[in-house]
Amino acid sequence: MIKFVTTVALFLVTTVLFSQSVFDKFENDENVTAVTVNKKMFEMMGKMKMDASDKQAQQFMSLVKKLDNLKVFVTSNAKVTNEMKTTTDRYLKSGNLEELMRINDSGKSVKIHIKPGAKDTQVKELFMFIEGGPKDKETVLLSLTGDFDLNDISLLTEKMNLPGGDDLKKASTKGKK
Numbered sequence: 001m002i003k004f005v006t007t008v009a010l011f012l013v014t015t016v017l018f019s020q021s022v023f024d025k026f027e028n029d030e031n032v033t034a035v036t037v038n039k040k041m042f043e044m045m046g047k048m049k050m051d052a053s054d055k056q057a058q059q060f061m062s063l064v065k066k067l068d069n070l071k072v073f074v075t076s077n078a079k080v081t082n083e084m085k086t087t088t089d090r091y092l093k094s095g096n097l098e099e100l101m102r103i104n105d106s107g108k109s110v111k112i113h114i115k116p117g118a119k120d121t122q123v124k125e126l127f128m129f130i131e132g133g134p135k136d137k138e139t140v141l142l143s144l145t146g147d148f149d150l151n152d153i154s155l156l157t158e159k160m161n162l163p164g165g166d167d168l169k170k171a172s173t174k175g176k177k
Contacts (some may be wrong), residue, residue: 022091023071023141026084031077037070042146059152067146074140081131081139088129088141097127100150108132114150121150 027034046065050057075081088111091097097113104110108131115125124147130140144153 021071021143022087023073023084023143025087026073026075026080026141029075029080031075031080033074035070035072037067039068042067042070063148063152066148067144069143069145071143072140073142074138076132076137076139078137084129084139084141085131092127095125095127097125106135108136117147119149123148123150126150126153 026032027036042064046061048061050061052058073084075084092111092113095113095115097115100112100114102109102111109129111129113127114123115127116122117124124145126142126144128140128142130138130142132138
């Protein structure tokens, strides 16, 4: 009986530990601006009253109901940028994500990966890592999870004013082809 209880307790502890994101360590770093939106907030947003004639607002509300979690971490600190880059590389190797697109422009590097869903444009996770160039030293790490359509992402970035929104719009346009 003790062995069984110990096994169950160990299972529950490891489940809780693994359910946390590998990026949560950046959440309390004073050199990082962190934004986390959980499923409950998306559920509350999905219940807001909207003008029925506003199709874009209705699309947005439909998308919000499909989202589980949004995490955005932004820094201009070189040490934190290197740590984010290392953590991102490890995550991409072990996370079963597919590269959607990569952009290198004037020293700025953008990597967008997805964890695909059941359909071609269906996404379980959208992951983006932006490392700024010489002009913009800002590094952005973004993870969006749920069960949503890639084609709806540009609408989300427009309404929520997410960092890297222009790059995400390019990705969603690519997904429509």
